[in-house]
Amino acid sequence: MSELGQATGSALDALAAELPEQIVLRDPDLLVSYAHDESRFTGRHLPGLVLLPRSTAEVSQCLAATHRLGLCVITRGAGSGLSGGANAVEGAVVLSTRRLNTILRIDPVDKVAVVQPGVITSALREAVFEHALLYPPDPGSVEICSIGGNVATNAGGMCCVKYGVTGDFVLALEVVLADGRVLRTGTGTVKGVAGYDLTSLFVGSEGTLGVITEVTLRLVPAPDPPTTLLATFPDAGAAGDAVQSILSTGATPSMLELLDRTTLAAIEQLSPLGFDDTVGAVLLVQSDSSTAAADVTAFEEACRGSSAIDTVTSSDPEESAMLLHARRLALPALERLGDWLLDDVCVPRSRIVDLIARVERVATAEGLTIGVFGHAGDGNMHPTVIYDDADPASRAAAVRAFDAMTGAALELGGTITGEHGVGRLKAAWLERELDPVARDVQLAVRRALDPSARLNPGAVLAPSVESGVV
């Protein structure tokens, strides 16, 4: 053990000694499941120690102690992230929000929910639905991810084309700062301009500015069951045109998803839905407004005007679910083809077709299967590389393809991450996206909130941590 290691070991001992034993894990067999999230190709280490605080007061106690002892802290929600933002670094303390999992309040009159960060997103959605309310954000991992993680990454989902991202629903936060102090941001009012918007600063900050311990969320009246449209197209270009047309109808879709030819082929292998070779892309579109039937008719006309091969619509909930089946199978179908590396890039909506063309060129150049699906209405796509993790050459090709696609998004006027966050996977990429002034300002803000640089070191704006072994 190095000297640094010894010092860290002593500090971890001291930390364990002063905190309630019920919230401290040190058994290596248990620590291993806190080493990393669901990302690939990101550095990860066994945590030095895991903390499972049960209250804001305990989080504050934990951070006051880690601050005093000079220990780094990685905050972990449900661990479903895909960017390595919750991966442990050597000697670090992982603080899990798992036990902070209470829905504190649902107010149907003010349409507000107050929740702890460990609440699973689908559990909140179900709870507010009983009050005829909707919490719209619906990341793909909605059944397993937590609200705290959603806020920390500003998570999205299929709802965003109409409702916006997680941050659009966050009214106020309680945050424990790096030194254990407890901060409250936001107001209990709809409008308010009293001081800087610290709430938005913490949204998407990926555990680098503090530990979110309470979230006040805006809710909306639950809409009627949606009407659904499935449209097939000869190629992605036609589908991309249809996306523009749909968004120009004046009606607002509540979902606008695209599946490309590669993804459709994978789906056909898993569960034949009858898409033949003439189908090069599919759009899935919904409206949940009070004029849903008329909206979907307008969307259907927009698709037909953009060379759609065929369209099917339904307002029946069961039939709608069947039409969405293809979208749900996208990732499971691609997963069956091999190991997968899922990218998350966002381009101006007018450049989706260019992005898909670039991905096809990358797939050809690297001899890899890359399926593209995602939130076309936001320009936010998930090109997914299929590779063989046991084959070093395939791994290298996957990384090259991933880098080429992320670079293509930047060249198309887009961003390296639409909704998954930077984490450790794209920390080096963020250095490329930001100009030097933006980089300096981001780091200055980070230093202002965490002067000792103890929170999630190596994540977001920092050189990528070298890959470690657990």
Next chain:
Amino acid sequence: MSELGQATGSALDALAAELPEQIVLRDPDLLVSYAHDESRFTGRHLPGLVLLPRSTAEVSQCLAATHRLGLCVITRGAGSGLSGGANAVEGAVVLSTRRLNTILRIDPVDKVAVVQPGVITSALREAVFEHALLYPPDPGSVEICSIGGNVATNAGGMCCVKYGVTGDFVLALEVVLADGRVLRTGTGTVKGVAGYDLTSLFVGSEGTLGVITEVTLRLVPAPDPPTTLLATFPDAGAAGDAVQSILSTGATPSMLELLDRTTLAAIEQLSPLGFDDTVGAVLLVQSDSSTAAADVTAFEEACRGSSAIDTVTSSDPEESAMLLHARRLALPALERLGDWLLDDVCVPRSRIVDLIARVERVATAEGLTIGVFGHAGDGNMHPTVIYDDADPASRAAAVRAFDAMTGAALELGGTITGEHGVGRLKAAWLERELDPVARDVQLAVRRALDPSARLNPGAVLAPSVESGVV
């Protein structure tokens, strides 16, 4: 002249010498109109010098020079603010964005406008309307205020109940930092989580973090002409109940404004509209959705269910304008009664009735007329004190009333400012609204962006500057 005064004078001379003479004003007769905004009871001084840069490059040149010379800079938009945020302090440089007044681009496909900060808000609204697009924010000063000022204060207006505030439309910013460096925030995409949300940090920062030199704004399709409802009530309590009922119909009003008895009496004096003594409050409600007629019928039923005396609706644009006439007359009518001091407080929507009751008690206690009107749908009201500026006792009573109303908003779970900003008028109040941790974090962020504390000193989070004389 004090030593400080001499040093500042030399620095101002040096500044004038190194900048293009066409952008420097030093004639005291001209400086006087840059001394303050439209606020009352706020410190104001003659600026040391006024800068009128014509480009981002010139703004950068100005700030690099003021930074080097140790001069403070007050950024000024159109000067229509009501919180003293643009008031000069002694020896400061006032930088006006007046000449940065070009609409750089309107993109009807991506529904985006890129504008310089000096563009007048109504000019932008008219320009995008020619493309069948709407830029929703509509502060009361829409005809004279500028986009840069709107962003700096996160201005609102009557649209917010449906569309949100200025910040909800800001996608990206160009900002010149305190030392002259040029920062770009945001992305050209709908979603993006690459780094901290610096855009939201600058929105509402009132010139304390940098000078905004370019704004990328989201636009929406222009809605149909609205359908309007005017409902009269026996008292504010009934109108407040109706606000809750209207917001529970499921339909979204595009306007939801309230006028209280005092405001209505003032309007009757200016331009008799036939509201007799039985009318204690009026609501003005609009819907601009595709189901406007049905929406307004639902709103009308909600009002009738909350003891409305009478209701009138119209979908005819001219008749709608006539119904809105009373709202437009609110401030002009109150202004005719004497000098006025307009407050801007925001409470949870469920507390509007309590706020109005508290204001009535304050008016009685101080023997003053105080009219209440504003954006009931947001809980954002503008209690307006009528006083005699020439009478010291009346001035003192006005200040006491203002303080009592602002305090009442805090006690009701609200905030000291819904849309006008803190400026110098409420800097001391912000110290009361924020807890010590929030105050520390706000100041840490400010120091991170402006380490030498040269930008808008005394505004927002700082003791109020003593009132000076111009």
